[in-house]
Amino acid sequence: MSVDVLDANEKQSFLTWRRSLARLEENENLVLTPFEKNLDIWRQLWRVLERSDLIVMVVDARNPLFYRCPDLEIYAQELDKHKKTLLLVNKADLLPYSVREKWAQYFRLHEILFVFWSAKAASAALLGKTSSDPQSSIQESDDPDTKVYGRDELLARLQSEAEQIAKRRRNAGSSDVSSTDANSQGGSVSESSASNNVVVGFVGYPNVGKSSTINALVGQKRTGVTSTPGKTKHFQTLIISEELTLCDCPGLVFPSFTSSRYEMIASGVLPIDRMTEHRQAVQVVANRVPRQVIEDVYKIKLPKPKPYEPQSRPPLAAELLRSYCASRGYVASSGLPDETRAARQMLKDYIDGKLQHYQLPPGMTDDEEDNVGTSSDTSDVENTPADKNNNAPNLENVLDDLNSFDMANGLTSKKGTAKKPRAPHKLHKKPQRNKNRTWRVGNDNDDGMPVVRVFQKHVNAGSLKTV
Numbered sequence: 001m002s003v004d005v006l007d008a009n010e011k012q013s014f015l016t017w018r019r020s021l022a023r024l025e026e027n028e029n030l031v032l033t034p035f036e037k038n039l040d041i042w043r044q045l046w047r048v049l050e051r052s053d054l055i056v057m058v059v060d061a062r063n064p065l066f067y068r069c070p071d072l073e074i075y076a077q078e079l080d081k082h083k084k085t086l087l088l089v090n091k092a093d094l095l096p097y098s099v100r101e102k103w104a105q106y107f108r109l110h111e112i113l114f115v116f117w118s119a120k121a122a123s124a125a126l127l128g129k130t131s132s133d134p135q136s137s138i139q140e141s142d143d144p145d146t147k148v149y150g151r152d153e154l155l156a157r158l159q160s161e162a163e164q165i166a167k168r169r170r171n172a173g174s175s176d177v178s179s180t181d182a183n184s185q186g187g188s189v190s191e192s193s194a195s196n197n198v199v200v201g202f203v204g205y206p207n208v209g210k211s212s213t214i215n216a217l218v219g220q221k222r223t224g225v226t227s228t229p230g231k232t233k234h235f236q237t238l239i240i241s242e243e244l245t246l247c248d249c250p251g252l253v254f255p256s257f258t259s260s261r262y263e264m265i266a267s268g269v270l271p272i273d274r275m276t277e278h279r280q281a282v283q284v285v286a287n288r289v290p291r292q293v294i295e296d297v298y299k300i301k302l303p304k305p306k307p308y309e310p311q312s313r314p315p316l317a318a319e320l321l322r323s324y325c326a327s328r329g330y331v332a333s334s335g336l337p338d339e340t341r342a343a344r345q346m347l348k349d350y351i352d353g354k355l356q357h358y359q360l361p362p363g364m365t366d367d368e369e370d371n372v373g374t375s376s377d378t379s380d381v382e383n384t385p386a387d388k389n390n391n392a393p394n395l396e397n398v399l400d401d402l403n404s405f406d407m408a409n410g411l412t413s414k415k416g417t418a419k420k421p422r423a424p425h426k427l428h429k430k431p432q433r434n435k436n437r438t439w440r441v442g443n444d445n446d447d448g449m450p451v452v453r454v455f456q457k458h459v460n461a462g463s464l465k466t467v
Ligand SMILES: Nc1nc2c(ncn2[C@@H]2O[C@H](COP(=O)(O)OP(=O)(O)OP(=O)(O)O)[C@@H](O)[C@H]2O)c(=O)[nH]1
Pocket: 090, 091, 092, 093, 094, 117, 118, 119, 120, 121, 205, 206, 207, 208, 209, 210, 211, 212, 213, 224, 225, 226, 227, 228, 229, 230, 231, 232, 250, 251, 252, 352, 353
């Protein structure tokens, strides 16, 4: 088809797809997270998928399922049934060995092709250093499922996987119904059909480490690495050898109906600098990183849960932010704690791995729970700990503590909560506050001594009257 026809087709399909998403959202009352809406970025993804034999989906090892997009795997197979997707579980240096074992078990069980990898460790090895990070958990392991691959091992594995795909396609021959179908539908088989060169395409969410991975594999700095998501804008082709070509796609956020916006900020998918609801995003951190780890890393003391609350409840974002501000002296121009600044710093530490945390595969529990932040809970963060608390505190206690809770600032879930019955004390009409701004000075002992009543007046409205 001509360039113009292709362009028009893509625009039309994209529009139809966006409309169907909007309809789903409206009719099914689903909450759709922000996703990539720039057609040019999607085009980059389509081109990368079309030209690649093997698709490498880069995910962050700390929460691989959050970054995995099974729809993309299905789409790749619709283009060409021989294409395969390999999950490259990057940042494996941030996972303890025992957790890698658990994820390996999960991936095997679900027949997911995967490899543990650390772009950081591979880059360090290239420079002749071992990873300088004292917390790095990379241990030697001979088990191909749990070991963290080195650069040469990964290149060899990618090449062999891609070659197998190309071979299967060649064997299927040009009469292969699926390939013919794919071409006639505007899909594509990869470039390697005609040559011995295989193409491996890298896709994934922003900030998962695609560029770092490509840099480590290519052996020199070829793509910009930054902790700001969305840096890579166009795909790049990198020729490793006559047999192997790598293709790096811009990071792109897929639409999702499950993850919350705040989780996306905390996971480094949406830029921290543009966040406005900092408390909700920090609540994700507070839910995931154990209290003790936060206290140790920041050398702060968090307020203990109230006696009537579950003692194991995570800290509230407000408690965390205020303690952090107090310890660092962060004060906004309003004179209040500068929570925005504190939130940005904390989220950055969470994304960079300074605040250690990881998710476990669904249904699995941790043996090393005391050591680092762990959670198998992928619940929506808008449900704050207070919402989940079944042992509801009694009303008196709540009233006593109202000062330490900030209900107005999003700590309670706004959506879906039934309107609470009015507290009995609120049914009584409050006595009107005395508008007469006067106060008594001294003697409340009723001992017959004179009492002075002071009237507050504007400075230039005459002298104070005493009675
Ligand atoms: N600890 C650790 N950090 C890593 C690793 N790989 C990448 N990072 C960090 O993750 C951040 C994002 O890395 P990039 O390579 O820029 O991510 P990207 O996926 O290319 O991002 P976009 O350009 O937005 O698509 C950077 O701060 C890296 O230093 C790793 O293996 N371990």
